[in-house]
Amino acid sequence: MITTTTRIDLTAVDRIIEQVGREPDAVIPILHAVQREYRYLPQEALRRVCERTEITPSAITGVASFYDHFRHHPVGRHMISVCTGTACHVKGADLVDDAIRQELQLAPHEDTDTDGEFTVQKVACLGCCTLGPVVQIDDAIFGHVSSQTTPRMLQEYDEAEFVKLSAVHRPISQPRGPNTTEVRIGLGSCCLALGSDKVHEALCDAIDDSGGDAYVKQIGCTGICSKVPLVELVSPDGASQTYTNVNPDVARKIVLKHFRPKGISKPIRYAASRIVDWLQSDEDQDVLQKHRAVRDGVVDSFIGPQKHLTLDLLDAIDPLDLDEYRRHGRFDSLKKCLTELQPEQILDEIETSGLRGRGGAGFPTHIKWRTVRRQQSPTKFVICNGDEGDPGAFMDKVLLESIPFRVIEGMAIAARTVDAHDGIFYVRAEYPLAVERIRNAIEICRQGGILGDSVMGTDFSLNLEIREGAGAYICGEETALIHSIEGGRGTPRIRPPFPAESGLWEKPTLINNVETFATIPWILRHGGKELAKLGTETSKGTKAFALAGKVRNGGLIEVPMGITIRQIVQDIGGGVEPGRTFKAVQIGGPSGGCVPAELADTQIDYESLSAVGSIMGSGGLVVLDDKDCMVDIARYFLKFTQDQSCGKCTFCRVGTRRLLDILDRLCTGNGKKGDLEQLEALSTSVCAGSLCGLGKTAPNPILSTLKYFREEYEAHIAGYCPAGKCVDLIDYRINDKCIGCTLCSQHCPVDAIPMTPYYKHTIDLDRCTRCDTCYQVCPEDAVFIESKP
Numbered sequence: 001m002i003t004t005t006t007r008i009d010l011t012a013v014d015r016i017i018e019q020v021g022r023e024p025d026a027v028i029p030i031l032h033a034v035q036r037e038y039r040y041l042p043q044e045a046l047r048r049v050c051e052r053t054e055i056t057p058s059a060i061t062g063v064a065s066f067y068d069h070f071r072h073h074p075v076g077r078h079m080i081s082v083c084t085g086t087a088c089h090v091k092g093a094d095l096v097d098d099a100i101r102q103e104l105q106l107a108p109h110e111d112t113d114t115d116g117e118f119t120v121q122k123v124a125c126l127g128c129c130t131l132g133p134v135v136q137i138d139d140a141i142f143g144h145v146s147s148q149t150t151p152r153m154l155q156e157y158d159e160a161e162f163v164k165l166s167a168v169h170r171p172i173s174q175p176r177g178p179n180t181t182e183v184r185i186g187l188g189s190c191c192l193a194l195g196s197d198k199v200h201e202a203l204c205d206a207i208d209d210s211g212g213d214a215y216v217k218q219i220g221c222t223g224i225c226s227k228v229p230l231v232e233l234v235s236p237d238g239a240s241q242t243y244t245n246v247n248p249d250v251a252r253k254i255v256l257k258h259f260r261p262k263g264i265s266k267p268i269r270y271a272a273s274r275i276v277d278w279l280q281s282d283e284d285q286d287v288l289q290k291h292r293a294v295r296d297g298v299v300d301s302f303i304g305p306q307k308h309l310t311l312d313l314l315d316a317i318d319p320l321d322l323d324e325y326r327r328h329g330r331f332d333s334l335k336k337c338l339t340e341l342q343p344e345q346i347l348d349e350i351e352t353s354g355l356r357g358r359g360g361a362g363f364p365t366h367i368k369w370r371t372v373r374r375q376q377s378p379t380k381f382v383i384c385n386g387d388e389g390d391p392g393a394f395m396d397k398v399l400l401e402s403i404p405f406r407v408i409e410g411m412a413i414a415a416r417t418v419d420a421h422d423g424i425f426y427v428r429a430e431y432p433l434a435v436e437r438i439r440n441a442i443e444i445c446r447q448g449g450i451l452g453d454s455v456m457g458t459d460f461s462l463n464l465e466i467r468e469g470a471g472a473y474i475c476g477e478e479t480a481l482i483h484s485i486e487g488g489r490g491t492p493r494i495r496p497p498f499p500a501e502s503g504l505w506e507k508p509t510l511i512n513n514v515e516t517f518a519t520i521p522w523i524l525r526h527g528g529k530e531l532a533k534l535g536t537e538t539s540k541g542t543k544a545f546a547l548a549g550k551v552r553n554g555g556l557i558e559v560p561m562g563i564t565i566r567q568i569v570q571d572i573g574g575g576v577e578p579g580r581t582f583k584a585v586q587i588g589g590p591s592g593g594c595v596p597a598e599l600a601d602t603q604i605d606y607e608s609l610s611a612v613g614s615i616m617g618s619g620g621l622v623v624l625d626d627k628d629c630m631v632d633i634a635r636y637f638l639k640f641t642q643d644q645s646c647g648k649c650t651f652c653r654v655g656t657r658r659l660l661d662i663l664d665r666l667c668t669g670n671g672k673k674g675d676l677e678q679l680e681a682l683s684t685s686v687c688a689g690s691l692c693g694l695g696k697t698a699p700n701p702i703l704s705t706l707k708y709f710r711e712e713y714e715a716h717i718a719g720y721c722p723a724g725k726c727v728d729l730i731d732y733r734i735n736d737k738c739i740g741c742t743l744c745s746q747h748c749p750v751d752a753i754p755m756t757p758y759y760k761h762t763i764d765l766d767r768c769t770r771c772d773t774c775y776q777v778c779p780e781d782a783v784f785i786e787s788k789p
Helices: 011-020 024-038 043-052 057-066 086-090 093-103 150-156 189-193 196-210 248-258 266-280 284-292 295-303 322-327 332-339 343-353 365-373 395-402 404-418 432-447 478-485 514-526 528-532 565-572 606-611 630-644 650-667 675-689 693-697 700-708 710-717 743-747 773-777
Strands: 078-083 118-123 135-137 140-142 181-186 214-219 231-234 240-243 381-386 422-427 463-468 509-513 542-549 555-560 582-587 593-596 620-625 730-734 783-787
Touching: 011 024, 011 043, 024 043, 024 057, 024 463, 043 057, 078 093, 086 093, 086 542, 086 620, 086 630, 093 118, 093 150, 135 150, 140 189, 181 196, 189 196, 189 432, 196 214, 196 248, 231 248, 240 248, 295 565, 322 404, 332 404, 332 514, 343 365, 343 404, 343 514, 343 528, 365 404, 365 509, 381 404, 381 478, 381 514, 395 404, 395 432, 395 514, 395 542, 404 422, 404 432, 404 509, 404 514, 422 432, 422 478, 432 463, 478 509, 509 514, 514 528, 542 565, 555 565, 565 582, 593 700, 630 650, 630 693, 630 700, 630 710, 650 675, 650 693, 650 710, 675 693, 675 700, 675 710, 700 710, 730 773, 743 773, 773 783
Parallel strands: 078 118, 181 214, 381 422, 381 509, 422 463, 542 620
Antiparallel strands: 078 135, 135 140, 181 231, 231 240, 542 555, 582 593, 582 620, 730 783
16 A cells, blocks of 8 residues: 655645635535545544534545545546446456456555556446446556456556547538538547547548538437447438448548549559558458448447437537537527416426336335425525446436436426426446546536526526535435435435425425436427327336347447337347347346246336336346356345445344345355245345335346356355356366467466466466456466356
């Protein structure tokens, strides 16, 4: 661990206090700012805060120790964050974490190397689930990391080589005109992680050089994350061509192919470029065709079954171009609500639509809004819950990054309807690009007259601000979120009263999540009856899902309610990888359940999912295959919920700990008779006795996997893991296919495989750490995993 012997400069703390404020509720924003300044929370800085503000030492200590985001010790020059979200977990995040620690030569319980260069930490979710396993080093995100590629990632890391997540627009010389082609490139966080910033630069350079009738337009998310960087050319007549998995070299070829230069000298340079491009490789003529070949297959299959209402314009507009958003008729719904419709008429449209909150249990939206509206209080609040804490979900992140004006419009309509004049975005600090985009969008709306003292020229006023979360999953619960905004620990409270009656500062408060607010403008533009035409009798409209895990084509999707699990996994996602078998889907995050493949024809709606032991939740949908252990999955979620329990009630605090103890025993070969019955009994008690939704639903992954995969639990009691996943119950071995190529020996991080060129290799099981590297690098399928009998 790094230590410091020099006193820190506290002038930055004074500056932070002046900027943020001195009131008790400023404690979390102050802690965020202090940590950004010093990279951790020095005790001297915290004492200075207490001396200069109304924040007490007990308050600042209680808050700083509650939230996972805050660090209390000095760290290395670079922070390595290993994502342990569901999709990353099933793809080997623990093995990646072990490999990083092995490469840095960290002793057990150490997190910083001896040179003070790197500090390693696990984070619940980075919201790039389709790229799992994901590692973030400072501001650079690496996707598809493995234990094999970890050493190279660390060796090649250079801060200057990687884009900051706050990517900005780059103006180009070619003006926009009626005959100009749009060249769209996604610059969402997932796209940036796979190099779309470099593709963006290459496109701009090539078009600047050619002077062709085109301009590069930044968009947010393209939806099909498995095919990014994705470039789409949209001609003036609306025809489009799409190129997937584009790199900078391919980007240049795209421009050379489609746009002829203007002027005298540029055609000569253009022709020369084409010749040089052709001479470089015989395969160059096929390159663009290869990148276009998927358009009629994978991309169309991915998009075809979807129905974009909430995600409308997601992949078509610049996230921060207010004029473009308005050219598409947006903010017309807000204008209509301000000048034509009365609040009761707005509520009637929402009731007609059948919209239910797109998160949690799906409470009818109009009932919550009506409750807030009828409260007799001069002060009311509207809160957008963007604390998307479910590991494996990234819908809110994408909406905030890609169409922030849409969410603002929905919030403004809600505020007008319930007569609130102050609104708050509560967004995860782990989503820096989303925070930046929504902050910029709010300022643009203020300058454009959309927000402020006179919204769109009317006498209605609305001010919005942002509060960043600090890594507490429990703050997705409404009352815990309110406590966090008020400057407290994120602990839920007994209800009633409900937030709609007494919420923030004991004032009536409307809380909806990002997706719900983003759906409202569509309803007011097209009418509630149009939304009600989609979906089922009781679950209306569409739902956005984060499709990730062991599926070939993951991404953000929006589908009509009533679509089946099979249609999502097979038709949209393309099924699991060749050679693997679709086993189950985990829906609804830590509060959800695992639905087996034999129930894949189950419809996606609130009632049908509840009937099979799952919930809709926020919309995470993680696909599992035959290499996933269902006991390990249950253990993973219990570990998460136990860690995130606020500790307020005994059933959740102690009950989840006891459940996790049993699952730990099972996964390490120490299970015993009666464990399964105890799991069921404890799960029932935790569900019945916990205070909030986290505790009441925490046992769902156990109950669903016990119901559908009980034989796997019984096998673990016998000391056997059928999926070959639990490291204490498996061995790595080498069969007769081995040709002695030595790749496994060369890459083994602990020298457990003696190098015997041209002869069959062997593995020293006493030294083997089960890191999976040999399995990954073997070219002959000679390494296999053997479950211990």
